[in-house]
Amino acid sequence: MGKVRINLINSLDFYDKCLLGNACENSFRYELMKPMKTMWDYLNVPLQASEPNGYDVVMASEMLGIWTPRKSIQQVKDNLPKLIESGVFEEYQGVISKGIDEFEKIGYSIPLEEINVNILLGDEDSQQIQVNKGYSGFGGIPGYIILMVVPNDFNKKRLKSALAHEFNHNVRFTFEPFNHGDVTVEEYLVLEGLAECFAEEMYGKEFIGPWIEDFDEEEMEYSTEVIKEGRKIKGFGEVSAYMFGDEVAKKQGYNPVGLSANTGYTIGYHLIKQYLANSKKSIAQATLTSTEEIIRVSKFFG
Incomplete structure (x- = not known):
């Protein structure tokens, strides 16, 4: 297996469009989440529901605690600058590369061609986000990592650690897959x-x-x-x-x-x-x- 590519989904471009009033639910689906389609397919989540207000990637994202265009744009205005200030958009690649190095040191070549990282604003109203002091993540499908953040003084210092946590899940699942129905x-x-x-x-x-x-x-x-x-x-x-x-x-x-x-x-x-x-x-x-x-x-x- 060759070198693992680390791809960042361009969430900042999406949020800029939101602030200009040029983004909607379809932008969320097809610009922000379509690059993660393989992950969503694995979770049986369609990008677009077959019926209005049906279960799809927007609803699933809200359940995870991710901000969507259905929520107040004020959250983006308030939180995007602080998320950028955290430095995570400059540091994510170093985190994943450092993690890969730890496994290469023991002779394990991670069997993935790429790891896609999506750094997203969390929803201030999400109970899951509130319980976890403003941040959470998902790394349950190898090759895909989501980090969702309502930035604050506590979590801004911990985003690299959170990415490392989710990266470890990615690697673990290449070794011992996770089955929701049979997990003990x-x-x-x-x-x-x-x-x-x-x-x-x-x-x-x-x-x-x-x-x-x-x-x-x-x-x-x-x-x-x-x-x-x-x-x-x-x-x-x-x-x-x-x-x-x-x-x-x-x-x-x-x-x-x-x-x-x-x-x-x-x-x-x-x-x-x-x-x-x-x-x-x-x-x-x-x-x-x-x-x-x-x-x-x-x-x-x-």
Whole structure:
């Protein structure tokens, strides 16, 4: 496999058109999202619904917390300058290249011809964005990374780390594909723990994401025990209750299991930390290790 191309979708041009009043929902679909069509096809999301107000890429984007032309243009006026000031449009390529280098060091040539990066404004009204202190991402389909941001003082310093997190998902899924219907709690714990430990390795613990909570010893023990009991449970809906906690589970229609916010991300992070300590492997090597072996060697659940 040759060198991986890193492509940036020209979101800035789209937002400039929005500010001039020259962009609409179709511009969003065919200028901003059509370059990601392979990703959306994989997720069974059409660029344009067959019926008015049907499920399509605009609706799916809103569900993810992405600003669309259906929302107030004032959000673009307020947030675009701050997103540009963050430097992420100059730094994204260095982040992905640095990540690729980490895997080349261990002899893994990432089996992708290109990685497409789409840096987007988040929607201020999105609950998902609010919960995550103004930013989130999606790297679940190899070759595609979305970063969505409502820029603020907290997240502007963490955007490189967030890109590194999503890049790790891209690589992980080239090794161990993700199946929403069959995913287990264990697999999801490992997936998110790997991504955040990779981002931490690249950019430092001070830029860790807000999805890693600072549990005290009692809550850590309790949460670990609850997840240990449910770690073989399958299915994205059921697993989500363990990853996101009771509050999100209730709002999204999942059955709560007695956990606080972001518990799965926090436990996954500590699980991977323990695996790295026990195995003496690098985080890049760990990313290319089966979930089963990571759970066994970590001895996290005893």
